[in-house]
Amino acid sequence: AQxxxxxxxxxxxxxxxxxxxxCNYSSSVPPYLFWYVQYPNQGLQLLLxxxxxxxxxxxxxxFEAEFKKSETSFHLTKPSAHMSDAAEYFCAxxxxxxxxxxxxxxxxxxLSVKP
Amino acid sequence: NAGVTQTPKFQVLKTGQxxxxxxxxxxxxxxxxxxxxxxxxxxxxxxxxxxxxxxDKGEVPNGYNVSRLNKREFSLRLESxxxxxxxxxxxxxxxxxxxxxxxxxxxxxxxxLTVV
Numbered sequence: 001a002q003x004x005x006x007x008x009x010x011x012x013x014x015x016x017x018x019x020x021x022x023c024n025y026s027s028s029v030p031p032y033l034f035w036y037v038q039y040p041n042q043g044l045q046l047l048l049x050x051x052x053x054x055x056x057x058x059x060x061x062x063f064e065a066e067f068k069k070s071e072t073s074f075h076l077t078k079p080s081a082h083m084s085d086a087a088e089y090f091c092a093x094x095x096x097x098x099x100x101x102x103x104x105x106x107x108x109x110x111l112s113v114k115p
Numbered sequence: 116n117a118g119v120t121q122t123p124k125f126q127v128l129k130t131g132q133x134x135x136x137x138x139x140x141x142x143x144x145x146x147x148x149x150x151x152x153x154x155x156x157x158x159x160x161x162x163x164x165x166x167x168x169x170x171d172k173g174e175v176p177n178g179y180n181v182s183r184l185n186k187r188e189f190s191l192r193l194e195s196x197x198x199x200x201x202x203x204x205x206x207x208x209x210x211x212x213x214x215x216x217x218x219x220x221x222x223x224x225x226x227x228l229t230v231v
Contacts, residue, residue: 009155032217043119043205043222044158051217090157094217101146101165101211101218102173105157 002027002093006106014114019063019078021109023091026072032094033074034103035065039087047089050074061085086113117141121206121223128196128230136191136226138206146211147189148173148220149181151202158205164189165211196230203227 007022025031032051036044048059055067061084065076074091088110092103122137140147145166150158150173160173162181170181178200180192189208193200207220 004157006157034219036222041225043224044207044220045222046219049217049219096217101209101220102148102160102163103158103220105150105159107155107157 002031002095002104004091004093004104004106006091006109008109010110012112013081015083016080019081021076021089023074023106024072025093029096030069031096034092035076036090036092037087081113083113086111119206119208119221119223121226123226125227130197130230132196133194136204138223139188140208142208144208144210146209148207149191150205152205153202198230201228201230
């Protein structure tokens with residue numbers, strides 16, 4: 001069965017510092033991978049997704065993620081944190097040939113940014 | 116651009132009461148989903164509908180029923196609410212389809228449900 005593990009339920013960085021949010025998946029075949037962001041009292045919106053076209057994926061707001069098959073990882077990074085990046089971030093997988101395209105989510109990582 | 120619309124946004128129920136959460140999407144998507152979000156547990160799939168006329172159980176279906184009324188609408192019903200169903204509920208939709216797992220899901224704003 002597919003599963004997703006996000007290391008660290010809370011991550012705190014200073015404004016301008018590197019953001020690194022970790023995500024590992026378990027799957028017998030490379031799945032589709034997603035990062036979503038949730039701002040307070042809102043729904044989720046897509047940051048970026050991996051669909052096998054390229055291992056380094058660029059998303060919105062300066063975020064990017066690298067798919068590493070050997071490490072079964074899909075970590076999210078941003079070179080320089082901004083106060084507006086404070087939110088909860090979810091990694092998700094979708095198995096290939098998955099009827100209906102349902103997503104399996106990790107537990108979430110809350111990012112706080114200190115001035 | 117309405118996207119995915121959920122009603123109501125907030126609800127308080129007494130144990131044993133029933134209610135239906137409504138969801139509608141205007142993107143002509145094939146697939147729709149209901150998730151619940153609980154602290155430290157991420158989002159867990161309750162039910163989904165891969166296409167109009169079909170519904171399937173997700174990870175946590177017990178205590179819930181769904182109806183795919185038409186391509187636009189997908190409702191979630193709690194027949195006899197329990198305190199364990201206190202949660203934030205999200206409806207989502209995607210192009211979906213039978214052979215592709217890589218389509219983006221679009222989420223509604225959520226319904227905050229408290230069962231006392």
